[in-house]
Every structure is written in structure tokens, then in C-alpha cells.
Amino acid sequence: MEIKDVEAAVEGILFAAGExxxxxxxxxxxxxxxxxxxxxxxxxxDAYIMNRRGIRLVRLENSLQLCSxxxxxxxxxxxxxxxxxxxxxxxxxxxxxxxxxxxPATKAxxxxxxxxxxxxxxxxxxxxxxxxxxxxxxxPGRPTVYRTTKAFLRTFGLTSLDELPMLPEASKSERxxxxxxxxxxxxxxxxxxxxx
Numbered sequence: 001m002e003i004k005d006v007e008a009a010v011e012g013i014l015f016a017a018g019e020x021x022x023x024x025x026x027x028x029x030x031x032x033x034x035x036x037x038x039x040x041x042x043x044x045x046d047a048y049i050m051n052r053r054g055i056r057l058v059r060l061e062n063s064l065q066l067c068s069x070x071x072x073x074x075x076x077x078x079x080x081x082x083x084x085x086x087x088x089x090x091x092x093x094x095x096x097x098x099x100x101x102x103x104p105a106t107k108a109x110x111x112x113x114x115x116x117x118x119x120x121x122x123x124x125x126x127x128x129x130x131x132x133x134x135x136x137x138x139x140p141g142r143p144t145v146y147r148t149t150k151a152f153l154r155t156f157g158l159t160s161l162d163e164l165p166m167l168p169e170a171s172k173s174e175r176x177x178x179x180x181x182x183x184x185x186x187x188x189x190x191x192x193x194x195x196x
Contacts, residue, residue, distance in 0.1 A: 020063035060150045061160045095121045104145035
């Protein structure tokens with residue numbers, strides 16, 4: 001298969017999928033090395049940006065997805081007559097930051113750090129698709145543990161969790177200050193990135 005055919009196939013697969021597709025799966029189907037698919041994806045992503053296209057190819061950990069360009073979010077939103085998604089509350093950002101940094105994390109762990117009940121916020125973030133259950137602890141009561149989703153990465157413009165600001169080793173009060181800084185950094189990214 002020629003490289004132009006691989007590019008066209010990757011583009012077609014991602015367009016048809018409408019959601020993230022694993023690079024390994026694309027490589028297997030197209031009978032190509034994963035590195036070839038990664039290179040093709042990087043070229044397509046650069047071409048979309050350089051040619052000011054209405055779509056972007058984004059990498060989410062080991063997956064690829066086509067999405068609309070952030071600079072056209074307002075026009076797309078008005079055209080499709082959807083409301084701008086509500087901004088996350090400070091409480092939601094705190095819970096999301098705790099789960100992002102300490103995942104997998106239980107609701108009890110989140111509540112221990114925050115010092116208040118977080119049941120509603122955890123449920124709300126799960127409904128929004130920003131966190132998801134990823135198992136249960138093998139302790140009495142079998143509490144559910146949560147992790148962030150690919151929608152979290154996409155919403156905050158991250159390729160992987162490695163791009164989150166680092167939390168240094170510190171005392172509990174220093175960790176709370178650092179966590180607050182991280183929450184503000186995540187909130188700043190949320191305001192910069194639009195998802196349609």
C-alpha cells in the first residue's frame with residue numbers, strides 16, 4: 001500500500017469512527033507498522049493546521065481522533081444550534097484534579113483530600129464522561145475506583161496524563177497549595193480549548 005493510500009485510509013477510518021481509534025488497531029487493519037501510522041498521523045495533523053482546515057487530528061495516548069478545529073467552535077456551535085458547554089465549577093475542577101493526579105482513586109479518597117462529601121460531583125463528572133469507573137478495591141465494601149477518560153484529555157487539550165503539571169513532594173498543606181495551582185492550570189486549559 002502506497003503512503004498516500006495509507007494517509008487516505010487513516011483519514012477515512014477516523015472520519016467514519018467519530019471517536020478515538022487505537023493506533024495499533026489501525027496498523028493491524030492496514031497491515032502497517034505502528035510507527036508508519038504514527039508518522040502518517042503526524043503529517044496529517046500538521047497538514048490540517050498548516051492549511052487552516054476545519055478539522056484537527058489529535059492523538060489521545062495511543063489513539064487517534066478527528067475533531068473540529070477549536071477556532072471554528074463558535075461558528076460550528078451556532079450552526080448546529082447547540083449551547084456552549086457549561087464551565088466546570090471549582091468543586092468539579094478540584095475533584096477532577098484529584099482523580100487525574102491520583103488515579104485510580106475512590107470517592108472516599110477524594111473526600112479525604114477535600115474534607116467534604118463529593119458524591120454529587122463524582123456522579124456529575126461521570127455523567128459528563130470526564131471520569132469513569134475502572135474497577136473495585138478488594139477491601140470491605142468494594143468501593144469503586146475512578147480514572148479520567150479520553151474525553152478528559154480531549155477537553156483539556158492533553159495528549160496524555162504526562163502533560164499534567166507536576167506535583168512536587170511536599171507536606172499536606174503544601175500539597176493542597178500545589179493542587180490548587182494545578183486546578184487553576186487545568187481550568188485555564190479548559191477555557192482555552194473548545195470541543196464540539
